[in-house]
Amino acid sequence: MSTLIYWFRNDLRLTDNPAFARACRQAERLLPVYCHAPEAATDWGFARLGAPRRAFLAAGLDDLAGQLAARGSRLLELHGPAAERLAELARAVGAKAVHAEAIAAPEELQEEAALRSAGLRLETHWQSSLLDPAALPFPCAELPAVFSAFRNRVERTGVTPQAPQAAVEHLPPLPAAAAGLDNERPPLPLWHGDPRSAFPFAAGEGAAQAHLRRYFASDLPVHYKATRNGLCGADYSSKLSPWLASGALSPRSVHAALRTHEAAYGASDGSYWLWFELLWRDYFRFLHRQHGARLYRARGLAERAATPRHDAAAFARWCRGQTGEPLVDAGMRELAASGYLSNRMRQVVASYLIHDLGGDWRAGAAWFEAQLLDYDVYSNQGNWLYIAGRGTDPRGGRRFNPQKQAAEYDPQGVYRALWAGD
Numbered sequence: 305m306s307t308l309i310y311w312f313r314n315d316l317r318l319t320d321n322p323a324f325a326r327a328c329r330q331a332e333r334l335l336p337v338y339c340h341a342p343e344a345a346t347d348w349g350f351a352r353l354g355a356p357r358r359a360f361l362a363a364g365l366d367d368l369a370g371q372l373a374a375r376g377s378r379l380l381e382l383h384g385p386a387a388e389r390l391a392e393l394a395r396a397v398g399a400k401a402v403h404a405e406a407i408a409a410p411e412e413l414q415e416e417a418a419l420r421s422a423g424l425r426l427e428t429h430w431q432s433s434l435l436d437p438a439a440l441p442f443p444c445a446e447l448p449a450v451f452s453a454f455r456n457r458v459e460r461t462g463v464t465p466q467a468p469q470a471a472v473e474h475l476p477p478l479p480a481a482a483a484g485l486d487n488e489r490p491p492l493p494l495w496h497g498d499p500r501s502a503f504p505f506a507a508g509e510g511a512a513q514a515h516l517r518r519y520f521a522s523d524l525p526v527h528y529k530a531t532r533n534g535l536c537g538a539d540y541s542s543k544l545s546p547w548l549a550s551g552a553l554s555p556r557s558v559h560a561a562l563r564t565h566e567a568a569y570g571a572s573d574g575s576y577w578l579w580f581e582l583l584w585r586d587y588f589r590f591l592h593r594q595h596g597a598r599l600y601r602a603r604g605l606a607e608r609a610a611t612p613r614h615d616a617a618a619f620a621r622w623c624r625g626q627t628g629e630p631l632v633d634a635g636m637r638e639l640a641a642s643g644y645l646s647n648r649m650r651q652v653v654a655s656y657l658i659h660d661l662g663g664d665w666r667a668g669a670a671w672f673e674a675q676l677l678d679y680d681v682y683s684n685q686g687n688w689l690y691i692a693g694r695g696t697d698p699r700g701g702r703r704f705n706p707q708k709q710a711a712e713y714d715p716q717g718v719y720r721a722l723w724a725g726d
């Protein structure tokens with residue numbers, strides 16, 4: 305038994321957090337920590353973390369800190385490179401090891417490697433997918449190259465997710481030295497959300513659990529397949545992604561709520577499609593375990609593909625919602641104002657940047673990373689690659705004609721009017 309640090313990453317919750325539960329079991333004294341990355345600009349000339357996501361993250365951390373405090377512990381917030389700050393902290397509190405969830409994306413893996421090079425013992429635990437990779441009917445290295453083949457094999461072999469674990473209630477005491485440590489939260493931007501937002505919900509595990517109960521106690525999931533391409537309002541899709549991405553909610557909790565809903569309402573096309581989408585989320589996770597940094601090359605997984613041209617002025621107009629294409633502009637304004645965008649509009653605006661403007665998909669992915677409340681490294685990279693035709697999808701990219709999309713999904717122009725420019 306010893307002093308351990310638990311490093312919260314994209315798992316800001318106490319319910320169904322096996323990595324955290326394990327640290328609690330193993331530690332005599334435990335210090336829960338979140339480390340804010342240093343402010344950085346992207347290669348494309350804008351801040352890596354936009355105001356909406358910073359505000360949402362801060363509110364999620366407040367919720368987590370409150371839960372830890374209610375259990376006699378605390379959340380220490382550090383600011384700076386994780387390897388440096390955690391190594392300093394381990395020395396200061398006499399911690400023997402750091403426990404954390406595993407993240408299989410290149411930068412996050414580099415962070416882990418830096419921590420180990422700093423002499424720290426780091427124990428990571430994979431927990432962000434719905435399905436346990438060890439339960440798949442194939443190793444991740446042999447993941448089917450096409451999503452439908454992956455889904456068929458999962459469904460044929462009847463792989464089922466494990467039940468979520470209850471929230472950790474009993475936490476080890478803090479190390480004595482923690483009393484003298486102050487939080488280092490970077491200053492927050494002023495951001496109050498937008499009354500038109502399709503995601504009018506609060507951050508944190510409490511709000512996530514409340515939304516999960518409300519959504520699955522209603523008949524909304526029954527109609528999900530028919531409504532999921534909606535553009536306006538809070539109910540056309542589940543709106544679970546911001547909590548899933550920050551880890552306020554685990555996918556296994558979502559799955560358990562989905563099955564409870566089916567027990568009450570019966571299985572429906574809608575409830576099946578929610579499972580289907582959760583499998584997409586897993587697929588992009590497993591794809592990262594298979595291909596790693598190759599997913600981040602300009603050519604992605606393509607054998608050969610030209611590096612796209614980056615026209616900074618055209619890209620800036622796209623970001624600001626000033627392309628002159630009304631549906632695209634409405635989407636880009638919604639994204640910047642609210643930090644949320646429907647799946648349909650994500651496809652439309654991404655396709656426009658890649659296929660109409662001939663822009664670099666990596667710049668678009670970086671802009672989404674900065675703006676989205678639900679930014680998730682796996683799903684963002686995977687979807688951008690898919691639309692660019694540089695992932696595993698054999699169809700060579702997805703092009704969405706914005707005028708046809710407007711006629712089909714916004715026939716009365718309600719969405720375009722909602723997000724029309726000033």
Ligand SMILES: Cc1cc2nc3c(=O)[nH]c(=O)nc-3n(C[C@H](O)[C@H](O)[C@H](O)COP(=O)(O)OP(=O)(O)OC[C@H]3O[C@@H](n4cnc5c(N)ncnc54)[C@H](O)[C@@H]3O)c2cc1C
Pocket residue numbers: 532541542543544545546548549578581582584585588645646647648650651654672676678679680681683684685687688691
């Ligand atoms: C270019 C592009 C970038 C994207 N970036 C992200 C991202 O950074 N983070 C993110 O969570 N999703 C991303 N998505 C996927 C999808 O748009 C969002 O997950 C979805 O719109 C979130 O809203 P919801 O929770 O109401 O989803 P619902 O439609 O209710 O779906 C339920 C859940 O299934 C998962 N899901 C649904 N669609 C997808 C998908 N295409 N890929 C992976 N998982 C999916 C999400 O976890 C979602 O919460 C992206 C899609 C595109 C086209």
